Amino acid sequence: MTATDDAASALLAGAMWSWSAQVFEPARAARRYARERGSAPVVDAVPPTPGGGARFSRLWREPRLLEEPTEHDALVVEFDRLAEAYDFYVRPFSGPLFAEALDVLAPLLRADARVLDAGCGPGRELRAVAHRVPAGEVVGVDLAAGMVVGAHRAAWAAGLDNTAFVQADVGDLPHELDGAFDLVYNCLAHHHYPDPPAAAAGILRCLRPGGHYAIVDPGPEWFVQISSTLALAGDPGWIGFHTPEQFRTLLEDAGFVDVRWYDLLPGFGLALATAPDP
Known part of the structure; x- marks a missing residue:
């Protein structure tokens, strides 16, 4: 990574922290007020019953690492390099966002749910989910070996x-x-x-009938337009954002049904899709 790349990444981190302090926090205060009044949104969905329970956490006590390189390894070189520091940079931004997402997803997080984090990074979000499914489990997947090892160690x-x-x-x-x-x-x-189409198809393959796929990411078109240039310059491995309508098309084309969008915090939301019954 060059000095220019480092400067772009620092600019992106500063922008995220500023957006969190100036935009996220006032919005979260409003949502806390709504929760106290019983009017905060949650997903209108029902999880598979019973939950899958613990399985892989009993079989795989150590991280399972790839033995061969993949065609996309170059995209995660910087994530491996920054594995130890990555959480520090993104926590002030991703922490509030995922906290809101957990509140919205609460109906799907039964105590015995079996959950997959498809891009677990250093594992902070995964640990929050694991606390909510004590009779279930969370499996974290990431292409960056450093992230996988660090997330396992922290959990x-x-x-x-x-x-x-x-x-x-x-x-x-x-x-x-x-x-x-x-x-x-x-x-x-x-x-x-x-x-993204291959990822959506693979994730559908991993779900039980009636299971759900939740994507927490930027979505509204106005935010995608203003943030894509900065993300391209400073976010390692950035490919591209999707609008809610693009998420709907992507997920329906993969075979999901009942695709919905839930607003979380300004600029960000939750795309939720259901795996069809056989």
């Missing part, structure tokens, strides 16, 4: 043994995961997917 240091970690390209998920999950989610990872 187990926190006593979260209902977790497992796999290095994989989200567009080529291991077939051991087929039909296993009640919920798959990603947070600020979808815009790094090099092949």
Whole structure:
């Protein structure tokens, strides 16, 4: 990474922190008020019953790492390099956003749910979900080996043994995961997917009938237009944002049904899709 790249990344981090302080926090205060009045939105969806429970966290006690390179390894070189520091840079921004997403997704997070984090990074969001599914589990997938190893270390240091970690390209998920999950989610990872249709198809393959796929990412067209240039300059591995309508097309083309968009915080939201029954 060059000095110019470092400067662009620093500019992006500063913009994210500023947006969080000046835009996210007032919006979160309004949503807290709405929750206290019982009017905050939650997903209008029902999870598979019963939940999948613990399985992979009992089988895979150590991270499962790839033995061969993939065609997309170049996209995660910087994530491997920044694995230890990445959480520091994104936490002030992604933390408030994912907290809102968890509140909206609460009906799908049964205590026995089996959940897949498709782009777990350093694993902070994964750990928050693992606390909510004590009789279930969360499996974290990331193509960056450094992220997978660090996320595993942090989860187990926190006593979260209902977790497992796999290095994989989200567009080529291991077939051991087929039909296993009640919920798959990603947070600020979808815009790094090099092949969104392949990722959507693979994630559908990993869901149980009636399971759900939740994408937390930028969406409104006005935000996509103003933020794409900055993301291209400073976000390692950035591919592109989707608007809500583009998410709908992507997910329906992959075979999902009942695709919906939920606003979270200004500029960001949650695309939610359902795996059809056989």
